[in-house]
Amino acid sequence: MAIPLQLRTLIDRLNQELAQSEQEASEGLNRVRELLPQFPENAQMTQFFAYFSTVLAFVGNSKRRIQVVLQKLATDEASAEEIQEAGEDLSTLLGQVLETKIEVRKIITRLRS
Template sequence: MPIPSEIRPLIERLYEELNQIEQQAAEGMNLLRPVLFIFPDNAILMQFFATLNNVIFAAQIYRRRIQATVDTVSTEDVQPSDIQEAGEELGNILGLVMEAKIRVTTILTSLRDLP
């Protein structure tokens, strides 16, 4: 059965945001590696590295949670309460994704400003 129309836009937005975050995190890692090689003991750079890795890992987890939610509401006997619960779960994930996006954007800005 297809995804209920009530939550389809939310799912599409989540996947778009996750794709964008993963691309930005990869860009950040590419900017960070050469600088971290020069300054391997720099605590801020190590924190950036850890944060970007965590965001990439979290994006994979969010994708699995989204898929599990989609599987739950894509059954033929789905109840309206299940769709509502799925919408709330996806909304919570969106909040977490937006927080991660802010962190990645902040790190990218800092890395781009390096001389």
């Protein structure tokens, strides 16, 4: 069974959001790296550094998850139920990515101030 257009659209959106999240988390990590030597005892800077590093790991894991889903669905043996389950899982992942993206932007805004 071919991957439905709605699922392809969801995957494209996920990949776009993940790319943006990766770019923003990298920017945040670079900003923290610049500020950390000035404030070596600042626990919040250390937390931001750890958070941005975790976000980058999350992005990598999410990309691998998408690839696994695509490989699983690329076979002609994928059932309608498996496709629906994949759509639900990827929709949940999109929600997590969007929440993460919002948090990353909040922290970057604080760092810019």
